[in-house]
Amino acid sequence: MKTTVLLSAARHPVSGREALARLEAQAIALATRLGGDIRGLHAGPESDALREALGVGLSKIDRIDAPNGSDPMEDLASHLRAAGPDLILAGRRGQGGLDSGLLPYRLAERLGLTLVADAIAIEAGSEAGTVRIDQALKKGDRRRVTVRLPVIVTVHPLAPPPAAFAYGAARRGMISTHPVNDPIRQEGQGSEWEERPYRNRPKLMRTASASSGDAAEKLFVDPDPKEAARLILDYLERNGIRQF
Amino acid sequence: MSRTRRDPRNEREAKSVASNTRRRFDLGLVASTSRRPRRDPRAEFASAEVEGRSRRRFDRTQTTAAIARPIAEAPHRRQEEVKPATRIVETPAFLVFAVLEAPKNRLSRFDRQVLGAARMLADAKDGGGAVVALAPAGLEEVGAAGADRILPFADDLALDDASRAAQLRAAMESLEPRHVLFAEDGRSADLARRLAASTGESFLADVVYLTAKQAARRKIGMTAEEFGAPPRLVSIGEDRVAAYAGAPCEARPIEDETHASPAAGSAIVSVETIPGDPASLSLSETDFVVSAGNGVSDFEAFKALAAELSGTPGASRVVCDAGLMPRGAQVGASGTVLAADCYLALGIAGAPQHLQGVAACEHVIAVNTDLHAAMVERAGLAIIQDAQRVMPALRELLEERRNAS
Numbered sequence: 001m002k003t004t005v006l007l008s009a010a011r012h013p014v015s016g017r018e019a020l021a022r023l024e025a026q027a028i029a030l031a032t033r034l035g036g037d038i039r040g041l042h043a044g045p046e047s048d049a050l051r052e053a054l055g056v057g058l059s060k061i062d063r064i065d066a067p068n069g070s071d072p073m074e075d076l077a078s079h080l081r082a083a084g085p086d087l088i089l090a091g092r093r094g095q096g097g098l099d100s101g102l103l104p105y106r107l108a109e110r111l112g113l114t115l116v117a118d119a120i121a122i123e124a125g126s127e128a129g130t131v132r133i134d135q136a137l138k139k140g141d142r143r144r145v146t147v148r149l150p151v152i153v154t155v156h157p158l159a160p161p162p163a164a165f166a167y168g169a170a171r172r173g174m175i176s177t178h179p180v181n182d183p184i185r186q187e188g189q190g191s192e193w194e195e196r197p198y199r200n201r202p203k204l205m206r207t208a209s210a211s212s213g214d215a216a217e218k219l220f221v222d223p224d225p226k227e228a229a230r231l232i233l234d235y236l237e238r239n240g241i242r243q244f
Numbered sequence: 245m246s247r248t249r250r251d252p253r254n255e256r257e258a259k260s261v262a263s264n265t266r267r268r269f270d271l272g273l274v275a276s277t278s279r280r281p282r283r284d285p286r287a288e289f290a291s292a293e294v295e296g297r298s299r300r301r302f303d304r305t306q307t308t309a310a311i312a313r314p315i316a317e318a319p320h321r322r323q324e325e326v327k328p329a330t331r332i333v334e335t336p337a338f339l340v341f342a343v344l345e346a347p348k349n350r351l352s353r354f355d356r357q358v359l360g361a362a363r364m365l366a367d368a369k370d371g372g373g374a375v376v377a378l379a380p381a382g383l384e385e386v387g388a389a390g391a392d393r394i395l396p397f398a399d400d401l402a403l404d405d406a407s408r409a410a411q412l413r414a415a416m417e418s419l420e421p422r423h424v425l426f427a428e429d430g431r432s433a434d435l436a437r438r439l440a441a442s443t444g445e446s447f448l449a450d451v452v453y454l455t456a457k458q459a460a461r462r463k464i465g466m467t468a469e470e471f472g473a474p475p476r477l478v479s480i481g482e483d484r485v486a487a488y489a490g491a492p493c494e495a496r497p498i499e500d501e502t503h504a505s506p507a508a509g510s511a512i513v514s515v516e517t518i519p520g521d522p523a524s525l526s527l528s529e530t531d532f533v534v535s536a537g538n539g540v541s542d543f544e545a546f547k548a549l550a551a552e553l554s555g556t557p558g559a560s561r562v563v564c565d566a567g568l569m570p571r572g573a574q575v576g577a578s579g580t581v582l583a584a585d586c587y588l589a590l591g592i593a594g595a596p597q598h599l600q601g602v603a604a605c606e607h608v609i610a611v612n613t614d615l616h617a618a619m620v621e622r623a624g625l626a627i628i629q630d631a632q633r634v635m636p637a638l639r640e641l642l643e644e645r646r647n648a649s
């Protein structure tokens with residue numbers, strides 16, 4: 001099986017330096033477990049993050065020499081179409097960039113592939129040419145989908161932790177550079193949004209009284225234990241936490 | 245000189261009070277010459293009191309209004325409130341879609357916030373828009389939460405995501421909403437991106453600030469934000485927009501005639517849903533935590549209770565330090581900060597380090613022998629009783645209910 005892990009131009013959330021996104025490191029770990037021929041793919045200038053990716057389990061990375069800040073979609077799509085991997089892995093969101101999480105979806109649309117979001121485990125399926133993917137849903141629910149290859153999968157933070165960084169592997173790994181197909185198109189990639197410095201905006205406070213009605217009915221001093229138990233269960237049912 | 249000359253003797257005489265022993269004067273009775281009404285701070289304070297609470301609470305934003313209001317009226321404010329009439333939008337000028345998840349067929353807090361945002365966009369400027377809730381049919385609370393219409397759109401886990409997106413896209417093409425709002429969470433976030441990629445509509449993800457004029461999201465690791473007029477597709481971050489609190493809306497069911505053809509040639513072979521097991525979930529992922537503190541001594545009973553309530557067991561630091569619960573169960577600043585909906589605290593005092601861990605929990609239930617514990621103040625339901633006696637009672641009652649059903 002041929003697997004490609006998409007590597008973004010991520011930045012460390014605290015220092016702001018180029019670093020491998022954790023989700024992509026987790027994607028590499030998932031791919032390594034599955035085995036086969038694994039390659040990384042990055043569109044953009046040389047970056048320290050690529051060495052880091054080599055250190056956590058990749059041995060080969062293809063880098064498309066696109067200028068900084070250009071939209072990598074077309075470059076990635078044409079490269080992937082030529083390479084034809086069975087499985088394409090990406091993080092569910094970027095880190096330190098635009099972080100909209102839209103790129104895998106646009107790629108899937110462009111390449112006409114199925115996309116399975118929020119994976120935490122990938123195994124080979126019982127039939128040949130299929131994989132079984134566990135998706136993380138809310139509140140600990142999981143969904144197991146069996147899907148025919150080729151497929152794009154985004155990785156959820158609850159996936160197994162990445163492998164430890166190995167310096168030797170990072171030095172040994174190969175980064176091969178490919179030229180951009182169509183350099184003229186890269187110009188004039190303007191965003192439709194305006195930009196300004198970030199302002200911290202506090203979140204709304206969560207208070208129980210807003211939704212659970214009469215706050216007067218909240219304190220019970222020395223009720224009978226049976227009555228107390230009934231009050232607790234009723235409260236849980238009324239607020240839709242559990243039904244007994 | 246236009247000011248009239250005062251006559252102190254006459255003024256004093258006017259204040260005399262009838263009395264048969266000696267002469268008395270009520271000096272508080274001022275025959276005021278100024279037109280400004282005299283303030284009565286006590287009455288103002290009393291009228292600012294919010295009723296129906298166990299503790300006295302004062303709504304200080306109301307003080308200026310209270311001066312003008314006849315004070316005797318204040319205690320009856322609550323009873324006079326009539327149930328507001330239902331808001332009806334007969335022919336909407338435009339539509340705003342709100343895609344709801346409604347887990348277990350109830351509106352979550354996040355769903356209400358999405359509806360609140362949709363309501364805000366529908367009522368903006370000239371107004372006249374209608375909010376269409378895309379939710380499972382038969383959901384009752386959507387009207388009160390601000391939806392004018394409800395379009396059945398099942399959050400069926402067995403349905404694969406691509407065909408849900410196709411279904412929503414068909415609804416968008418036939419009803420032409422001005423905005424479609426999503427929660428930036430789980431399947432809604434996935435759906436928003438599928439739609440953005442397939443329609444090519446402008447999309448703003450994880451919006452942290454939303455008004456009718458402007459939507460903003462952060463990027464480049466919280467150093468910059470991008471903003472603009474709210475685009476057609478918006479996904480909203482949690483706790484960013486307030487839920488709707490006005491008069492209930494109609495929530496009239498509507499139908500969408502165009503039926504989307506199921507996504508042709510899907511590569512998905514089979515789908516199987518595995519419900520999460522609260523006992524084995526990590527604390528950061530679960531929705532309901534049953535937690536023990538120093539007030540609990542019978543840990544066998546506690547663990548059994550947590551399992552029977554299908555909650556994830558947690559503990560305070562004292563308990564973990566004593567080795568009675570594993571360190572992984574510690575809730576608080578140096579343990580796990582929860583994202584759960586509900587927290588049941590048995591015999592926990594509520595130290596600041598512990599309360600930090602439950603700051604995000606919407607519902608807190610406290611069982612404690614101490615009426616003045618901080619946990620009791622934080623709780624939405626507080627029971628002043630011995631946890632050792634409540635635990636067996638709870639287990640008994642659960643057993644009873646299980647047998648009854």
Ligand SMILES: Cc1cc2nc3c(=O)[nH]c(=O)nc-3n(C[C@H](O)[C@H](O)[C@H](O)COP(=O)(O)OP(=O)(O)OC[C@H]3O[C@@H](n4cnc5c(N)ncnc54)[C@H](O)[C@@H]3O)c2cc1C
Pocket residue numbers: 536537538539540559560561562563574575576577578579580590591592593594595596597598601611612613614617629630631632
């Ligand atoms: C740097 C630092 C970090 C910390 N981090 C954390 C943290 O992450 N998490 C954490 O939990 N703590 C933390 N702590 C410890 C914290 O300050 C408190 O000591 C701890 O939370 C108290 O735990 P407790 O409420 O279970 O025990 P106690 O303070 O002993 O409270 C027991 C409560 O149970 C009640 N009670 C007693 N008997 C009964 C009964 N039979 N029935 C019902 N109620 C009863 C009592 O009235 C009392 O309110 C931290 C402290 C420090 C200094």
